[in-house]
Amino acid sequence: MSDLIHYRLDDGLALIGLDRAPVNALDQSMRAAISEACERAACDPRVQAIVLHGERGLFSAGADIREFGTDASFAEPDLPSTLVRLAEIHKPVVAAIGRLALGGGLELALACGYRIGEPGTRLGLAEISLGLLPGAGGTQRLPRLIGVESALNMILSGEQVDAQTARLLGILDRIAPSAEQLLEEAKAYAYELIGCCAPARPAEAWPEPAEGLPDDFLAHYRAEHEPRWKSRLAPRLVLSAMEAACLLPLEEGLAREMALFKRAEASRQSKALRHVFFAEREAARIPGIGEDIRLRRIAKVAIIGAGTMGGGIAMNFANAGIPVALLEREGEALERGLTQIRKNYEASLKRGKLTAEQMQQRMELLFGTLDYADLADADLVIEAVFEKMEIKQQVFRMLDKVCKPGAILASNTSSLDVDAIAAVVSRPQDVIGLHFFSPANVMRLLEVVRGQATAPDVLATTMAIARRIGKLPVISGVCFGFIGNRMLEPYAREAHRLVLEGATPAQVDAVLTGLDLNMGVFSMLDLAGIDVNFLIRSSNRAASAHDESYCRLGDELYAMGRYGQKSGRGFYLYQGRSRQEDDEVMALAERLAGELDVTRRAIGEQEIHDRCLFMLINEGIQLLDEGIALRASDIDLVWINGYGFPAHLGGPMHYAEHLGLDKILSGIQHYRRALGEYGEMWFRPAPLLERLVAAGRSRIERLPAQSAGANLKFLERVR
Known part of the structure; x- marks a missing residue:
């Protein structure tokens, strides 16, 4: 048995634990290991049911993206045929979904007859973000489980759903009381299935996936959404796969899905989106600075300027649970800034993005002040004043006087010379540029501008805190306008x-x-x-x-x-x-x-x-x-x-x-x-x-x- 799988017999159950750190990616070696383990369980007369789970809690985050576009993508055993065989096993198969089942990981769970998750489980089919469509049964099995409209929305959005939503949709049959009890609850579920002589697969919840929808539903959906898709290929291929799910038997639908997936995989668009996926991970790597560098502690942040930009920056930190002091020169400007932040949160509340309790918690993390002395205990100070060198230098001279040793002093500038700003303080090693994009509480990009004197731990700490507040940080050197x-x-x-x-x-x-x-x-x-x-x-x-x-x-x-x-x-x-x-x-x-x-x-x-x-x-x-x-x-x-x-x-x-x-x-x-x-x-x-x-x-x-x-x-x- 492969060392990627832990296989155990437990009183009539085959417990198959996926154990490939960190996320149980379903590459060729893992697929082969799963296939071998499932065949072993299927052939063993002592096994009455199978429980598939993540050995270290997490179920599977999906395919190994590095394989896409290479021969390894469909090297035997490929994922679609592995899951077809899994679905044919004549014994109940329970997927115990810990933490994540994404992409191919969710398709693996869908190929099982029964599914149970932990309270914190998140499930999704995010292939659309890579210019792909689910290619191992996702576009065929999901609509037969939850209906074509719900499946279409889930696949095209690429969004993850939580355990409760998945239970309501019908993706999960049960939710365990806790993550720690997931495997035991999955075993108990399997014994129940054995006890009542449950079939290996229950009857399809939606044998006609488009039942209840108008005959022209998919045509209208295409007409409504195509302008937003512009020239993107993948959404159109998803719709074609959904049409197959509505019109063809499962076996033929799976063959159609595979053909569409291969077309998407070979496209220039998917190649470009896979490039972006790996670019985001590479951007976190700082040449010459190891992962073992000691980061500075960021427990409190201060923002200079409560205008549109300063207020938006402050919201990022409050959203992450970090206290923020917001400084202005005049009380009226400060009140205006705090009022605008509250209005922004109220808009999120109306859209259902926040609860009233979450909004209140975030507002309580914001502290308005007119006194620089209140910034003395800040670990990170971000200046967000008017884009003029003399004004920014004046602010930094004041920060140099009042901020504690080791505090990171950052300038939110879109084009000015960060080295010239650092030159006016006694600790240029603590100075860095942070170019937030407007609106700062929405835009994901953050240009992190490394000055000539910026210390390595300041750069590493800034990159880490940027990711903590949900930004995509990209390092730039100093020049006019940065990148x-x-x-x-x-x-x-x-x-x-x-x-x-x-x-x-x-x-x-x-x-x-x-x-x-x-x-x-x-x-x-x-x-x-x-x-x-x-x-x-x-x-x-x-x-x-x-x-x-x-x-x-x-x-x-x-x-x-x-x-x-x-x-x-x-x-x-x-x-x-x-x-x-x-x-x-x-x-x-x-x-x-x-x-x-x-x-x-x-x-x-x-x-x-x-x-x-x-x-x-x-x-x-x-x-x-x-x-x-x-x-x-x-x-x-x-x-x-x-x-x-x-x-x-x-x-x-x-x-x-x-x-x-x-x-x-x-x-x-x-x-x-x-x-x-x-x-x-x-x-x-x-x-x-x-x-x-x-x-x-x-x-x-x-x-x-x-x-x-x-x-x-x-x-x-x-x-």
Whole structure:
């Protein structure tokens, strides 16, 4: 018997314990072990029933994702055929589900005739997040257990359900009183089944999965949801599998499901989403810092500034059960900030996301103050004041005086020099940048900016606390705009320039949303605020002083007081949330083009795509070469989670690899020649891109240059 399985006979029961740390992933070796154990139990006349459980409590978190897209994915015994054989065993099989049954782990449980869980059990089919559909019976067995509508919602959402919900749906037959009693309760359940001569599998709860639904339910579901799916393949394949569950016998439905799964697995979208999955895990790794580093204790947090950003940041910590002191200069501003936080929680309460008790607990963790002395015992202080260097430095000088030794001092800045902020305190090793994205209590991304003097334990502690409050932290070095906003600069620059040359804002945005970005450049700038973008650009004017056309259109709109959605006018006109094109903007663009001697012409979609995306990608490659970004995959995470780049394209760096690095280099060189003086100025290929193409590489990774890069010291420090 494999060492991945603990097999025991216990008075007529075969107890099969899955024992592959940490999550009982169902790779080929585990599948083989389960198959062997179940066959042994099926053939043993002493065994009257089987209990399948997690030897260390946890049942199974599903397939080994590393196998997807490789020959190992369907290496014998593959999971679908293993579960078909399990379902054919002529003895009752009870799944004792401890903690988790996700993906293939839930499909394993569904192949058993009976299921019991512990109170804290969570179940789900999250394959959709990887661009896949359940491929081992999930789309066929689940609708026969809980009906097609409930199964469809569960599979397409990818969300986990708790034990009580699973019991109400019919996924679980019973819930044990506690996790400690799960196995004993499962054994007792098995003995009951033996005692009443229960069949190996009970009759299907929903032999007709679509019973009670209109005949055109699936067609209407598709029509209603397809606009939201955009170009995503996996949801459409799930719907096709559900149609099979409604129309075909189980055996034929399973064959159809497998064919659809293989199509999804081979798709570019699933490959991209699997890239994102592994990128998130890799982002937690800090080169040169081991897991054994001693972290600083974070028991109390302070936030400077109770505005929209500061209040949102404070909510993250309160949500995690961490006390937060919120400081403002004036009582009215403080009261306004605390009131807004309460309103945010009340909105969650109305949506059923919070209970009244949870809301009260979180509000009680928030402490408002006007006195810096009240921050003396804070372990982490985050400054979230106006984005101006002098103001932030003034705050840090005060923090240096009042904060205890060892307190981490963080600046929430979207673009400013963290080293210049650290330079004004006596303990620069304790200073770090934290770029929260707005709304801070919702957006998952957190850029963690490591300064030249930032101590390793400060960086490691910050990464850990970020994950504790539910953020996805990505490390950046110090430069203007860090990873995300620095890449936004050339992306937005090309969009502005294209409008001067003859495109419309709506035309530019349509190309980008056609690629499934959440929004185009101009709708994004209108949402964020043209005034905000102007102030960020103004702090980096030196980079564009030699080009009069650089975002001139945005500057003019700022001067006109057209700040975007909040003023009702920006690149578009707004009535509520609806927007429409504005002839005044096009007239302004035409006038500016004349003043700047920019030739206007018809602009094609491919040119819009290439100029915006190639310059975005080029800047990302340059960031990697400089060591500002540790990994190309980190850049992908920033743009997916902070700027709405579609995850099913894998992020801009992964998308570049799909397009071909040689194609991107050739495109940049083409526009360098074709756009005259403007092209010569801005279309400069990143040296790393040129080296990668010259070396015949298809993946974006660091290659050594003949001379030292701009941030060699940063690279040496993180290695």
